[in-house]
Amino acid sequence: MSDLTGKTALVTGASRGIGRALAVGLARVGAARGVSGGAEARVEQVRGEVEALGRKAVVVVADVTDPAACARLGEEAVKAFGGLDILVNNAGGSSYMGPFTDLRFSGWEKTMRLNVDSIVHLSQVVGRHMVECGSGSVINVASVAGLTATPSLAAYGASKAAVISLTKTLALEWGPAGVRVNALCPGWTRTDLNKDLWDNEELAAMMVANQGLKRWADVEEMVGPTVFLASEASSYVTGQTLVVDGGQTAA
Template sequence: MASALDLFDLKGKTALVTGASRGIGRAVATGLAEAGADVALLARGTTALERLAGEVESLGRRALVLTCDVNDSDQIRQAARTTFAEFGALDVLVNNAGGIGHAGPFLDLDFDDWRRVLRLNLESTVHACHVFGAHMVERGGGSVINISSIAGLGGTPMLAHYAVTKAAVISLTRTLAAEWAAAGVRVNALAPGWVRTDLTRAFLADPDASAGLLAAVPSGAIGDPSDVVGSVVYLAGDASRGVTGSCLVSDGGTTCFVGGPQLLGFLQHGRIPV
């Protein structure tokens, strides 16, 4: 019988991470390799991917660099062909590539803003699930992990277009989980909160915006890409073999907190006389 730690061991498995060149994707790719998986690294920036590949290989794992624009379905199909030729099969797919584009009030976002974000965050995930999911269904197993966001779990002023795509990713995740469960393919979503990446730099660099965001996080800390890694390793392997159709939230308590920043300030001072 496998030990509890063995359930998190990914030795012998192969994984592919989109948007792997930086931020959450980079941390996840490295974490999967540390857990024992060979990793295909997919993004547009070849130089950054090659540096990451060196780190993966230094851990004793195989790395495959896939220069690919996820906005182009033909490039995704070519990346799949290369992955299967190199690795033979794929066990874990992490759909991480995404972006915000312009942020602003709903009425200030034009249709080009919507089209760009819908294409990058949702359509690319659909294309990757279609190509790699078909492979997993045919071979009778695999784990798909779609990186969503807490923006997809509720109203998100100034980020309507981004929030809509992330909500759609969660819906897609649950639908595919239901369709593919009988084939042995698990599909789950992961919803991080605010994490320090290139994507969020502009928000967190503004002192007022950063203070406002932090005030709504009960843990009192903005996340780091490394905070996401353990959740992905869990969803990738046998530790979560009974889990599919879930949305695992990693947000320092943000979405469970309904009292508002003002109440949090009182709570952090301890006992409140009434």
């Protein structure tokens, strides 16, 4: 059921971290891949990994905060594969951690541009195509930060909550056309995004002290849930938020 042979997927932010693992992981179960990211050398390496699995890979270097670049990315991916079955809106992050009163509005806007506007622009292009074709699976990488209060990360939390809301709305708008839209909410996962936290052993342990599994996730642990959402295994699942957080939000 999770076989993606013959399917095509576009993963944004595939140069490293969770996006890289998802691009290679989807290729492992059969999908040809379009990858995007800012740093060309790193995405080229990911292209090599995908091709080594016998899949076709197309790299489009695009800044997802630029609406025109998103349009080009979506159109090039559709053209390169003659269609697109899976879109993983993964590129995102946060560059500010601190009290809300010190947050500059420009920082708020920057976070929204990266985590929300990028999904809006790319999903409009790809969504139109999927709706026309009558099938597709869109996976928006949100975060547990979009489900709970996020002291010191107000903009990031609000942006991810917006992603979860948009996911539900698009699921209803596109459902009649056979297009499913779901969100993936990772918990603490070791990547460059939060290296400052997991690099410090004491701090790293503290972050997961109240969680069920009491450890950080490896990026590979996001692959199975994503394959589930991308494939026929989840054919009756849409508008949902799949939380992959080692029990963090159960506490």
